Structure formats: structure tokens, C-alpha cells
Amino acid sequence: MPATMRQIETVVKDRALIARRHEQICDSALQHFARKGYHQTSVREIAETAHLSVGALYTYIKSKEDILLLVYHRIFSLFQEKMSEAMAKSGDPAAQLKSAIEATLRLYDDYHDLILVLYQESHTLRREALQQLFGVDRRYVSMFQAIIERGNREGHFAAQDPNLAAIVILFLCAVWPLKRWNLKKYDLATVTDSVVSLVSRGIGGSHGFRNN
Amino acid sequence: MPATMRQIETVVKDRALIARRHEQICDSALQHFARKGYHQTSVREIAETAHLSVGALYTYIKSKEDILLLVYHRIFSLFQEKMSEAMAKSGDPAAQLKSAIEATLRLYDDYHDLILVLYQESHTLRREALQQLFGVDRRYVSMFQAIIERGNREGHFAAQDPNLAAIVILFLCAVWPLKRWNLKKYDLATVTDSVVSLVSRGIGGSHGFRNN
DNA sequence: CCATCCTGAACGAGCGTTCAGTCAGCGGGA
DNA sequence: TCCCGCTGACTGAACGCTCGTTCAGGATGG
Numbered sequence: 001m002p003a004t005m006r007q008i009e010t011v012v013k014d015r016a017l018i019a020r021r022h023e024q025i026c027d028s029a030l031q032h033f034a035r036k037g038y039h040q041t042s043v044r045e046i047a048e049t050a051h052l053s054v055g056a057l058y059t060y061i062k063s064k065e066d067i068l069l070l071v072y073h074r075i076f077s078l079f080q081e082k083m084s085e086a087m088a089k090s091g092d093p094a095a096q097l098k099s100a101i102e103a104t105l106r107l108y109d110d111y112h113d114l115i116l117v118l119y120q121e122s123h124t125l126r127r128e129a130l131q132q133l134f135g136v137d138r139r140y141v142s143m144f145q146a147i148i149e150r151g152n153r154e155g156h157f158a159a160q161d162p163n164l165a166a167i168v169i170l171f172l173c174a175v176w177p178l179k180r181w182n183l184k185k186y187d188l189a190t191v192t193d194s195v196v197s198l199v200s201r202g203i204g205g206s207h208g209f210r211n212n
Numbered sequence: 213m214p215a216t217m218r219q220i221e222t223v224v225k226d227r228a229l230i231a232r233r234h235e236q237i238c239d240s241a242l243q244h245f246a247r248k249g250y251h252q253t254s255v256r257e258i259a260e261t262a263h264l265s266v267g268a269l270y271t272y273i274k275s276k277e278d279i280l281l282l283v284y285h286r287i288f289s290l291f292q293e294k295m296s297e298a299m300a301k302s303g304d305p306a307a308q309l310k311s312a313i314e315a316t317l318r319l320y321d322d323y324h325d326l327i328l329v330l331y332q333e334s335h336t337l338r339r340e341a342l343q344q345l346f347g348v349d350r351r352y353v354s355m356f357q358a359i360i361e362r363g364n365r366e367g368h369f370a371a372q373d374p375n376l377a378a379i380v381i382l383f384l385c386a387v388w389p390l391k392r393w394n395l396k397k398y399d400l401a402t403v404t405d406s407v408v409s410l411v412s413r414g415i416g417g418s419h420g421f422r423n424n
Numbered sequence: 425c426c427a428t429c430c431t432g433a434a435c436g437a438g439c440g441t442t443c444a445g446t447c448a449g450c451g452g453g454a
Numbered sequence: 455t456c457c458c459g460c461t462g463a464c465t466g467a468a469c470g471c472t473c474g475t476t477c478a479g480g481a482t483g484g
Contacts, residue, residue: 039251175383202414
């Protein structure tokens, strides 16, 4: 998580307790946000599910928006952590891109409710928090972009604009959490195959990456 | 627009007036929804921008949700109308798919704020309205699917699962309205090229559709 | 007994919604 | 021509409710 991320101010002193309570609050909030969204969830509901009184809740946050920030903090740190290890895979760019897509889809699968909230409620965030979100996204895109650029250099890929390609491919992975209701009859593996296939060979199929 | 779509009940009698007012309300609502979302927009604000008093507004709708329905009605009828004509293009499946993607992206460009509201606020809808939304989406997917299936039969494409491919490709088009802030430096044409290229040839590029 | 943490009733703001009242326009009777 | 009554659309203050937030007081443990 970026060191620049502002700490959520609290009244309580005990650092460990704060962390524990923040976890509780985040868990509880996520549950509700995923089902009803941010605005239709009341602070009272979050407090109850988190096994806290309303007053106690407000000693760990300064406002309701802080709860949304908590959720986003979790997204940020989670992605930071997971995507680094996923991208570290070695091999030729084609295999690397494939495993990056697979890792992203797996991540999106594990935290699909988080992704949903991310897309549905980001317009609620203040400019400051939005900037952070953009930052995380940009870093994620850069990782894909790096792979594509290397693939271009080594003759595996022929992407006109690696940045644009990275944005588009990364977005493509969001089909799994965002179109879940439409993909009910498919499982993660099938969708992953389809996405990887589309990215690597297009609809034409069966060409394989250029050097295969 | 499907005939089954429930009419929004009104107090006012004059049919033409109702239609005109509904347009006003929809225009006004869309303006606010796109900027702040449904829940953060008050009925008063919508009334004001629509040049109506709060009371007058409520003679044209029964509840705030009706306003969201108005917006969705517009999306539905718009898509119904536009996508039919776009899909009617003849030619080989490759060209047809390309022009379908281009048309979709153009549509998404024209109504990007609408699409944003669609993705951000759909969880607000009642089950009944959601079903309609799914229906429209399914019909849209079917059109893409039909093209892909023909392409498969005629040997242009090699999509394992045409339905899944259609869903994924259609979703891909949503990158333009949904990742707008991330694509600021690109214009519609560039993004369209990138999407079409990815769909037709994958990241490998320069293969062309199989029969080219 | 003090420091901490927790409780939940209370508060004020803002929301969606209603409704008693206003008003313009129209038609027909004098 | 004027008046009267009526219809249909509009007005905006008011209502009731829920929300986010606060705070005086209670509980706990060291």
C-alpha cells in the first residue's frame, strides 16, 4: 500500500485493536455493499454485522466515507500484493501474458464482490481517493504493458500501442466479475480459456502466438 | 421496446404531454445521474433541471425509481433501434463482426453517460426491471453470437463457444465508456482499431482473419 | 480511580412523497 | 360580450421517516 495513503483517523489508541476493528468493519461493509451498494447500506447495518454499537463504530472511523475507503484500502493492498507475485513468472512473453491473465482472473474471482463495489461506487469517492485508485490501476496496467512491450521487441506480439492494448486486455478480465449473471453457466476455467484464446489468437483461432 | 414493459403510471391525461415531460425528466435525470449517481441525486434537483415543480414531477411518476426506469427505457429503445440497423450490414462474417463492433462502440460513445449509469445503478432495480435489462442484453449478445456462428460454419472463425465469445466481445466494447478516464489520451477511432484488431487477430497481430 | 472503550438515545439535516390550494383556459348560458 | 363553473396542470410548504453523526453516561480492567 502506498505510504502516501492517508490514515483513517480514530479516537481509540490501541493500534492492534484498531486494525482488528477495521477488519471487522471492512468485512461487514463489503457484505452489504456487494448486495445493495454503498448508499443503500446504513451505518447501523454495518455496525450490527460488525458486532459493534454505532458509537463504537464511530470511534474507528470519522465518517461513512471512511468505510468505503477501508474497502478500497483492502482492494489496493490486495492487488499490490497479489499482482506482483503473479507477474514475476518467467518464460517467453506469450506464456507470461497468459499466466498474468489467469492470475488476474483468479484474483477477480476470489474478490468478485470487491470488484463489483469498485466499479459501482468509485464515483462516490473524493478526488483524492480517486487519484489513488487511478494510481493502482495504472501500476496494474504498466505490468501488462511491460510484458506486451517485451513481446513486441522479441517479435512475439505486434501490438500497435502497448499501453492501449494493456488497458483493453486488463479490462477484458473484468468480464468475469461484472458479467457474472450472464456467465452463470460457465466456470472460471472456461471463461479464462476463452479470454486467453481471444487475446492470443483473436476470433480466428488456432494460429497460436506468432512464434508457436 | 418490448410491449411487455410496464407503463409508468401518471395522473396527467394528455398522452403527448406525458411523453414530452418524460423526455424532460429523463434528460434532466441523466445529467445528474452521470455526474453523481442515482442515490446522490435528489428528486428536487431533477425537478428543477427539468423545469418542473416537485409536485408536477410527481404527477408524471409514482416514485423516484420510476425515474431510473425512464432512463432504462431510453437505453432499451435506443439499443433496440440502433443495433438492429447496425447488424443488418451484409458481407462476410469478418466484415460483419467488425462493423458490429464499430457500431456498438459508436453507440457507447454517443451515450457513454447512459452506459455508466447502466453499470453503476443496475443493482438498484427491482427484479422485474432487472429481468428486462437481462433480456435486452441477451438479445444484443445473440446478434453477435449469430455472426460468430456463421463465421464458424463458413470457416472464418474458430470460436469454441460462440455464446461465450459473443459475451466477451460485447463486454470488450464497454471499455470505452467504463474506462474513459483511463483512455483520455485516445480517441474513439484509435480504441476501435485496437479492439477490432484484438478481436480479429489477437495480440499476435498481422494474421488477419483466417481467410484473408 | 483513572484510562479506555463501549453504549444507544437523541439530534438535526435531508430525503421522498403528499396535498390543499392556485391558476389558466375553455365552453355554454344569459 | 361577459360571467360563471369546471377541468386539468401546476405549486411548494409540510410531513414523516431515515440517515449520519454525536455525546453524556456506563462498564471494564489494571
